[in-house]
Every structure is written in structure tokens, then in C-alpha cells.
Amino acid sequence: MRHLLLRLGYALALPAVLVAVWWLASDDSTDVYRPPLRTILETFPDVWTGDRLRSDVLPSVLRLTGGYALAAVAGIAVGTVIGSHRRVRAVCEPVLEFLRAVPPPVLVPVIMLFAGIGDTMKIVVIATGCVWPVLLNTVEGVRAVDPVMAETARSYGITGVARLRHLVLRSASPQIFAGLRQALSVGIILMVISEMFAASNGLGFTIVQFQRGFAIPDMWTGILVLGLLGFFLSVLFQLLERRVLGWYHGRRASTRRSP
Amino acid sequence: MLDVRGLRKVYEGSGRRVEAVRDLTFTVGAGELVCLVGPSGCGKTTLLRCMGGLLTPTGGEVLLEGRKVTGPPPGTAFVFQEYGRSLFPWMRVAENVELPLKQKGLGKARRRELVTDALESVGLADAAGAYPWQLSGGMQQRVAIARALAYEPRVLLMDEPFAAVDAQTRADLEDLVRGLWRERGMTILFVTHDIDEAVYLGERVIVLSGSPTVVREQLTVDLPAERDQLHTRVAPRFAELRTHVYEQIQAAKRGIAPQDTPETQDALAKADAPPKRDALVKADVPGDPDVRTDPPPSR
Numbered sequence: 001m002r003h004l005l006l007r008l009g010y011a012l013a014l015p016a017v018l019v020a021v022w023w024l025a026s027d028d029s030t031d032v033y034r035p036p037l038r039t040i041l042e043t044f045p046d047v048w049t050g051d052r053l054r055s056d057v058l059p060s061v062l063r064l065t066g067g068y069a070l071a072a073v074a075g076i077a078v079g080t081v082i083g084s085h086r087r088v089r090a091v092c093e094p095v096l097e098f099l100r101a102v103p104p105p106v107l108v109p110v111i112m113l114f115a116g117i118g119d120t121m122k123i124v125v126i127a128t129g130c131v132w133p134v135l136l137n138t139v140e141g142v143r144a145v146d147p148v149m150a151e152t153a154r155s156y157g158i159t160g161v162a163r164l165r166h167l168v169l170r171s172a173s174p175q176i177f178a179g180l181r182q183a184l185s186v187g188i189i190l191m192v193i194s195e196m197f198a199a200s201n202g203l204g205f206t207i208v209q210f211q212r213g214f215a216i217p218d219m220w221t222g223i224l225v226l227g228l229l230g231f232f233l234s235v236l237f238q239l240l241e242r243r244v245l246g247w248y249h250g251r252r253a254s255t256r257r258s259p
Numbered sequence: 260m261l262d263v264r265g266l267r268k269v270y271e272g273s274g275r276r277v278e279a280v281r282d283l284t285f286t287v288g289a290g291e292l293v294c295l296v297g298p299s300g301c302g303k304t305t306l307l308r309c310m311g312g313l314l315t316p317t318g319g320e321v322l323l324e325g326r327k328v329t330g331p332p333p334g335t336a337f338v339f340q341e342y343g344r345s346l347f348p349w350m351r352v353a354e355n356v357e358l359p360l361k362q363k364g365l366g367k368a369r370r371r372e373l374v375t376d377a378l379e380s381v382g383l384a385d386a387a388g389a390y391p392w393q394l395s396g397g398m399q400q401r402v403a404i405a406r407a408l409a410y411e412p413r414v415l416l417m418d419e420p421f422a423a424v425d426a427q428t429r430a431d432l433e434d435l436v437r438g439l440w441r442e443r444g445m446t447i448l449f450v451t452h453d454i455d456e457a458v459y460l461g462e463r464v465i466v467l468s469g470s471p472t473v474v475r476e477q478l479t480v481d482l483p484a485e486r487d488q489l490h491t492r493v494a495p496r497f498a499e500l501r502t503h504v505y506e507q508i509q510a511a512k513r514g515i516a517p518q519d520t521p522e523t524q525d526a527l528a529k530a531d532a533p534p535k536r537d538a539l540v541k542a543d544v545p546g547d548p549d550v551r552t553d554p555p556p557s558r
Contacts, residue, residue, distance in 0.1 A: 148344035151313050155337040156359035156410065166358060170349045247349040251392040 043217040060203040064191045067126025079138025104129030117198035125194040130183035137179025141172025261287040265319035279305040281471035294457035297467030336407035340419040342400040346391040353387040377409035397428030
């Protein structure tokens, strides 16, 4: 219990200091573009009402979830195929490197041409950006399956789907999760950007609307909401990771103790 | 039970051609515990992997109960040297032992029974819920042995299983393997580079030459079946046998031409191979008439 409180204290100390500094530094600000934090926080409940959460935050989150899930499934599936076959890898690698090097926001105008300006476009944009870290990390993870474990599996007749499920994917999971984590931040960025281009709702759209309407404190609250959303998703991700990769962190800790 | 006939393995890669195993012929009878010993780098592991169906030989063949081995045969279990890399770290001990059984298609009750029994046999009933990396090296290798036992193999192939554990643990594990062998009556082929271990464990020791590998000698260990670390290792007969094997290995390392070319080996199988025997006495143990070289059991 004591330990938990201490950890909570460590975690909250810096955010508290930063908020205090912001508060004090902006308190007597008369600059329209930099309103006092007090004003921003006062505006917050007025702007982010239940209605607005439903009409703007929810669509954004749904698009993010759709695009991210699509990228995760496609990235892991294709990555596993590429990682398991040397020939396929040799053929695909240069193309993958090229595609990965294209900055995803550039794809928004292109994808708009094909997919219109609806939700499909946004989901496709998010998915095309998120898929690369997942895919490339999966390829590396699948390639790195320990040869002794692979031989063990073979000698005990663990082949096919069982091999994939119990050996390949589990062994690659630390790297897959590293890819998923990267993809999550890419996904949030693309969610906002795709909504800034052409949309009638969503977080990105709302923030741009506020800015154009000179509702500056409202704009700032939108940025806070984005930050909070990112934080919340990251915590969720960590909880999932701790469940799936408990063995990995435990093993690392135990080898660090006894070199 | 296990027939190795004219086995040859050549590795080809990036302009280098390595003949790991030249020509190996020997037989392991059902229920035998045979130790393979040879100088380091002599292709012991290659041989074992060919026998376990994990490697395809370049020439010759391996027969298990008369059937040619082309892939991992169902009745064979493997214990690897690298226990830390052979157990799946994302599974608990019991799950590691159970996985091959699931793959075999056994029912849940039967699986649980086998897992419990195997873990009890290696003295790890308490560790069923632990992760492998929470255990010491010796315990991890016990888990690997339990996994092999639960698989109910007719043949157990062990590839230097105790090379990476400390000496005291190794002694315990040796006794464990001998105990399990006597209890369960499976065929065990045990590869090691440790001469004492080979003589202590085996009913028969096959001495391999340096690379490219051939069988240098086959030796029956005529120690009593009841062996223990304290008494067996100081028995005069044990010393004689280990000295003899040691000298053979030293000679193999120096590259003194082994006498068992294929022709003499066939001769060895028929009669008691006088030419080889002479060479052996001359070169190595002049004062040791007790050392016998046995022909492999008739096929």
C-alpha cells in the first residue's frame, strides 16, 4: 500500500509541477492566443459536454479503433508470412522500405481521391499509417524465433497452426507489441490530421473549427482532450501489454538479477 | 531398435564444405542406455539430430524399429543442451510439459495424469505453476526431461543435456536419468563430451573419432546396474574404463588413424575384430587386458 502511494506520488509530481507553472505563468496573460489556464479550465466543462463527446470524440475514437485494428490484423498477418519465408522477404523488403519511408500524412490527399471524404477515407488513412511499424516489427520478431525452440517444437510434432500459435507469435510478441505501441501514436496523429482535411465532426475537425472561429480557449481545451485521450489509450495499452508480455518482463528482470 | 547405417553428413555453405560425419554405423538395442562420446566438435550433435529426424543426412540412413527416419518420429523425444532456449518462457512449467501431449491429441484427463506423473518423477511437482525462468538451470533441465517423459517416448535422445549445469547438479541429474531409465525401460541415447559421465551412465559407450566422424570403438560398460556417485566413481573398474575411453579420445584428437574403416567395422561385427583390438592394445592400454571391445548387437 505504502509502495503504491509512493509510486503514485512519483507519477503525479511532475504533472502537478507543470500544471502549476503553466497556471502561474499564464495567470495574468492578456494575450488572446495564450489565455490563462484558469480560463481554459473554466471553458472546459462548457465545451466538452456529453453531446459533444458523442458527436465529436466518439466518431474520432471509432475511426481510430477501426483503422488501428485493421492495421494490427493486416500487419501481423502479412508480417508473419514475410518473416517466415526467406524468399518472400527478399522480394518484399525493398518495397516495404520504400513504402515505410513515405510520410503517412502525405497519403491523405491521395486516399481522398479514391476513398472520398467519409469515414472510409479516415480509417484507410489511419490503417495505412499504422500498418508499417506493426508489419516491420512482426517480420523481425518472426525471423528471430530461437532455432532451439523451433527444433524443440519440430521434434515434438508441434507444427502448422499450433506452431504459429504457441511458438511463432508468442516468441515474436515482444516485438509485435513494440510495433503496436508505435502504431498507436501514429494512429492518433493520423486521426487528427485526416479530420483536419475533410470532415464534419471529430476532434481534429473541432479544434480547427475553434481556431478558425477565434474561440481560442475552446481550442486549447480540445488540445487538452487530445492529450488526455492519448494518455488514456497508452494506459490501456500498457495494461494489455502487461497481461500478454508478463513472461517477457519477468524473464528480463530475472536475468538482470543473475547475469 | 535404432540402426544407423553408413550415416554421412556434409554441410555446404558459402563456399565452405564441411564433412561433419563421414561414415557411422552402429546399432542401439531396445531398452539400452548408450552413451556417445567423442572429442569436442566431432559431429555428435549432428549425428543426434540426424537420428531425431531434425537433419537430413547426406548419405546413409537411420532406421527406427525398421522404418527409415525422414522427419521427427512420433516415438522419439529430444532433450537439448540449451534448456533455457528449449523451454517456452511464455508457458508455465506444466503447460510446457503438456503442449506436446495436446499436439498428440490426448484427452484432458490423460494429459493431466501424464504431466503430474512426469513432474513427480523429476522431483518438480511443486513447480508446475512456475515459469521456467523462475527456476535454476538444473531445475529447467529437469522440466525438459519431464516434458520428454510425459511424451512417453520409446527412444529418448539427449544432446549433452548436462553440459551447462554445475557439477553437483549434474551428478543429481545423472542419477535421475539412470533411475528413470531403469524404472521406465526406454531406449536412451546420451551424447556427451564428458568421459566420466559416459562411463558412469552408459551400459555401452560408443567412442567417436574426431571430425570427420567415424565410430572409433564400442565398449560395454560392465559395471553393476546399481550405480551411485560415491562408490561407482572410485571403483577400480570405473577407473580402467574411463582411462581407456580417455586414451581413445586423446588418440582421436591427435588424429591417430582409427582402425575402424568400414571394412574393419564389418569385420568387427562378424568376428571380434582382431586387427582393431591389436591396434588398440599397442597404441593405448598395453597393461589393460580387461578392456573389451564389443561388436554391436547383431542386426
